[in-house]
Amino acid sequence: MDSARLRQLGLEVRGEGGRLEATFVLDRPLDNPVSPIKVDRVDFRVEGERLVPIAPPEVRGLRPIALGAVKDAEALEAEVTEAFNEHLFHVQRRSAELRALGLNPQVDPVSLVLSTQVSESGLALTLVADRQGHFRVASATREGQALPVPPTHTFELSEFRERGALVGYLAALFEESTGAGAAARGQAVGEGLVRFSEVVQAFGEGAVVPPRSGLELLVQLEVEGRPYRFAAARVAGRTFRGLLAGAQGKVWAERFELDDFPGVVPLVAGLLKVSPEAVKLVGAGAPQE
Template sequence: MSEGEHTIIGKIPRERLNQIASRKLSALGVPVRLAADRETLEGELAFSGRVVHPATGQPLARGRFVVVGHDKLRFVDPPLASVGELNFYEHERSTSLEQALAQALARHAAALQDVAARMRALRLEAALDPERLAARAVVKTATHAFEILGGVDAVRVSRVAPVGGQPFEVAPGFPPLELSEYASPTDLEIYLVNAVPRMQAAPAPVRAAATPPGAVVATPPPRNALTLAALARVFGEDAILAPNAMVELVQEFVYGNTRLRFVAAREVGTRFKGRLIGPNGDVWADRFELENFPGTRKVVALALGAPDVEAAPEEGAPPAGGGAGAQVPSHLMPHAGEVWVMNVVVEEAGQDEVRYVGTDIDGKPYGAARVLKRSDFEAVFSQERGGWRLLIQIDQVQEGHVIYRQLDRQRQPMGAPRKMSAAILVANFVPEAAAY
């Protein structure tokens, strides 16, 4: 496409581009639908057996895709995602489109085989890794074992296992390998051993104190996970997401002996839907805007009533104030037996969900809006003087936290006792006696 054509396409409304793409894909017998953002066309292609995995050679049954512009598909799952954008508008039959995809994957497989051949030329035992879509080899020396991954673009050292020591991931800034520079495996081994100090990432900053019992601890990502740090390293921190791109972020935590997973799925723009999932289902779920989101670990800690352990401040820096760990003045502290209330305003009441936002002491909306199932909302919120409110009863006050129970519309305790930071309580609730 020429620069002029690209400019013209950029001026066509998205709805019109979707109409053009949908009409063409329907003619090819490929069904599409609007995604959750109500802008992106998405669908799934079923294959007849020609499309095979570039590393294993096994046939692929189907592939999920999104439509780019009016004439291209982009597959969202590996290994098809490695193809990039595929033009569908130039094909008259779905079999022709499938054949073009198969050829693109075959070219990718050939490129990986070429990388593996260059590894074998150095007498390395190379094989294709089907999950990471890379040629993989291990270089063993007397002191270390080095995992080498070769993709279409570069060959890199990914992991180092010292003999008798703890394996570690190679620092992102370590440069790729140019295999042609090494005349023999011995030359490569000497280079790798001497470069071990540069492969190690800088040590993490020392915390001011050990993690207290009962704190939320983030677990490291899996070895082959694609992290935000890796994306920023390759594309830079100024790279932007396409307005309609689907994004789902995942981070795992340990709280006591319980593993939890935080998932944030992009709905549209900077609006996400977050979920904290435990062994028995959702612990917390809400929609939020990025600018109002305090951070994953803080949200997880608040949802669990756990201490939020911040990294140690730089030497000489003043201590941070506010937040969940801030000390509450004694005259604002709750007392056992008291009933506290959160007043909210309903922004949108649908058939299935209710969107609401809390109010400050003056009755004005405050903070990010939240969404509950209508049945859950009506079970715990009661209507009062044109507004809605949530009642809780304080059972205990201990070490900056409160143990409380929610009250139903008949003011009866419901569910198990929960724990909350006293600072969070004071920021979002007021004593019932002061709510009138």
């Protein structure tokens, strides 16, 4: 990027070559809604034809600004303001969604980053939203012991209508399928497990799940000696959000329509590039080889 072009936009440029940074002074400072501090300067890292906000904390991580979309300093300021207001909108919207799930939204007064805490059966998670409103797991512990966190896995919060569906979906990322710890947890909750074969036997195949009822499922598998867990949470109607996770974290996560779903074993076999015969269902009552 030509430094002269950046200066024409009112930017103070420093660095050289491919390591340029620039500072833009705002005519109309940005208001921090939870702090009296106003943002009157924005620092960018120049990446090709984009300006990436890096400071102060209130704007770090805002969507990059395409230089081709701005012709002067006024247009650049409008882009910065729009990106900042877009983030505030996401914070408000996601906060309301967290409350609807019975979770407590927390907004850092300096960075304006939205986060929340989720705890269930010894598993404690910290969820953090990015500037575009996508959530990720920032940290996880089980019984006080830190767990490895998938570095890039994000999810859409609005797909979960009930807290239990969200917790079940996230727990599949961290649940161990083998080992003494997993066996102990399985024994602790075994009496509360309900198999769908038992539901069908009790209520018959004609029973239905109402359109707005929550529904989540969990299937434990083993592929070539390695444990996996498949989890699905109903989004609405016949739409589900699915997740396949192994010992190293997420393998696959997508929405799917029930009518198009091939079945757990064919799905896992296709994703892992193995034969269906290599996929084994595990757990009490499941066929094993």
